[in-house]
Amino acid sequence: MSTTTPPGAPTTTTTGTPGVLGDSADRPDGVAKVTGNFAFSSDLHLEGRLWGRTLRSPHAAARIRSIDTSRATAMAGVHAVVLAEDVPGSPTFGMEHRDQPVFASEVIRHHGEAVAAVAAEHPELALRAARAIEVDYEVLEPLVDSEAAITADPIHPDGNVFRHIALRHGDPDGVTGDVVVEGSYEVAMQDQAFLGPESGLAVPDGEGGIDLYISTQWLHVDRDQVAACLDLAPDKVRLSLAGVGGAFGGREDVSLQVHVCLLAMVTGRPVKMLYSREESFHGHVHRHPARLWYRHHATSDGDLVKVEARIVLDGGAYASSSAAVIANATCFAAGPYRVPNAAIDGWAVRTNNPPCGAMRGFGAVQTCFAHEAQMDRLAAALDMDPVELRLRNALATGDRIVTGQVITGTAPVREVIEAATSHPLPDAGPDDPRVLPGGTGLTARPGDVVRGTGFAVGYKNLMFSEGFDDYSTAGVRLERGLDGEPVATVRCAAAEVGQGFHTLALQVVRSELGIERAVLGPTDTSIGSAGSTSASRQTWMSGGAVQAACQAVKRRLLVRASERLGVAVDGTRRELVALRDGAVVEVDGDGRVPLADLLDTPIDEVHEYHHPPTEPLDEHGQGNAHVSFAFAAHRATVDVDPELGLVRVVQVATGQDIGRALNPRALIGQVEGGIAQGVGLAVMEEMVVEDGLVRNPSFTDYLIPTTLDMPEVVASFVEQPEPGAPFGAKGVGEPPTISSTPAVVAAMRAATGAALTRVPVRPGDVVGEDGGVADPAAGPGAR
């Protein structure tokens, strides 16, 4: 079954009407957000609060000879200057591996590494105090080449290789194909560029504990790191989610959490921190730059025989989630195709470049760019239509992926390809200079512009993998409101980062309990962990937890009603009472008790939801490591001026596997937004890093798509409910970002004939000036 939702289509629910699952329910935070009344973490205000500020290294690699804080400390209005020696607990933090110093004390491993922090009465004063700290650096030669890092002298006691996966599937040594194509590719460093800068407010409780109001993706893992670094019991550190201005992976790691809490503890005053955009670029992890080599083997009929690949991800100075990112890159390196034999070596390494970790698509983005370019090369070598080649090899339920895992859930690869390609191609466009590549600069001439169309398909896992039990906890309390009518309150620590989980949680409650009035309790660490808002997992995991808590509440309602009605809850084959239209009714009789009458005391249920267990990968990268998979296909249409190397992305058509649409309006927003970030990586977004130094940490120099860059998006959704998934729904946030990038680049290749083996594509790559991957020494600085 396939449904189409054109952009701008009317939504199914009138605003103001609470929605159930399947409706385009209103966001509970919507009115506050459009009126300016929604409190983001940067908006928090407390009388008497101080301002925190970090001092960061201007070098990528250095030894710290000495730090002199005397001038800063002496400034009137400066209340604290803290260094590594002031950290009372663990000197290091890290989401998976605690290898990152709270403050560098002896060694600087990346540009922008934190060295000190100050608290002062005014933000400008805090900035000046930070600048007044004198650090004597011995500047060292940075290790910036990811290939060289594998064998170079270690730049950290834990070594330079975060992880190496040598995936071997089938008989990779014994088979070759009739047709072989080979290529090298490169993906530059992309930034999440969420608009709301890192910020938070830490408030000491006067009893040795602390409250932190923070924008993050995972409250509990932040809490554990703060507690360890401050040497506090976890229950002395309480985190509450403050409004999150976007995340996209960039808030999964700790940024200012430990710094701001330490300053608050030392001063005994509330402290607010708010990164500038420049500091934000230094203060969070980025998408891993990748170097990829691929060799595809196929029969002369176009059946894939073998994929060989070597993938090197530059993890930068600290581990972050590099080990998991390279696992994804390796597991999904062959794309959503039947590949009986594979030899894929994935490396994630440490360098003196900025630390990299999670970003939307999480490893699958880098390899999809390469495997889709390879599929186009293979199609050309076979003289076959590229879409036909993909359909011929498309994965389906029951097939094995290259980790040996059999897909037991839905895998509508054929369907998403057909959905993406079934949209009409865009018109030629108006005779208006604003639609020319390069826009109103008027440098492109209409007669020179060439249109191209390209196609790509990709996939990734949902939820955490490799045996990790990323459970979620939710509580639902049902009680009589002040007017006597039943009202349900949902409590869950899942971070709402804009994606719409809070909307969904209320939809689940309305659907499960059949009541209109559902409200959200606080999002904080007073309840168990909900896991991270990442890996497209909250709809499944926290949605599942809310559903299960509702079902427990419902069961207790049935028990209470059965006592009133004098009938048993359960018959031999079915329940004898049921929840229907705001009451519990006797299935075989006339008995009826309104819900409100059953709530003399509230019902409160908390449920921990776990997905089916997965296994670690074995030494050959084989194992049932993943819970579920989501697929999407993209067809891009671009206009290029081949002489100037300028491009305009005209349209992206997509087909996406979603399981089931739970909120069509939120769905199209996620899909369009993900595509925009994929388009950005294709044609404009790059953190330019030279000798380890970030050259463009601002929105003037790091470009993200504007309204003028955003292509038309036409989307079709394939709804095949996923077995075992709550509501049958798959997470939808990441797949749009994965294959949109290679589709755009394929369209540019079609228009220009240029090889375009690197993203983002720069004008010089189109006109043949830049070295691209063939000459890695040219690097990003070759612009």
Added chain:
Amino acid sequence: MSSEILPTTEPEAEPYRLQVNGREHTVASSWLGESLLYVLRERLGHPGTKNACDQGECGSCTVLMDGRVVCACCLLAADAVDADIRTVEGLGRGEGPDAEVDDVQRAFLDAGAVQCGFCTPGLVVAVHDLLDHRPEEVALGVREALSGNLCRCTVYGRVLAAVARVRDERREGRGGGLADGGPGGQQGGVET
């Protein structure tokens, strides 16, 4: 706030007045280097205007100054003396948690133009400015007018849908902003 120690040895700024959303405020004991954005957010209790790039690139801090859009981060607050400043908080009816939405804000909600919402206040102000001054703009003209407002969740498609809704409503005489002549309504319903 008066006990706050200011950043420098520079003299404290003389008190000055700002007109924000029709109300007059006195800014006292401040540093003269403070931007309009900082003063709105940290001194006058108007955090609805957002901070994202600090250099006039992203549009999150868009406010109306004497009816024209400006980036509040790039303007010294003391330069805004005598100007009529209108922020997102002053567009709908009422302020605070009970604020009612105007036609642009309503259209953003209905069209799905809100995700994380950080760009939303700036975009709402920019859309007001566009529809009040150039309601005839369509398609590329709308895109160009809003190209100074970055959105990363990227709800651009939904924002364009919201603009079209309001334009149509105002042309048909439905909506037209606020009945009591709020800033969204003064020029609402302009026919071309």
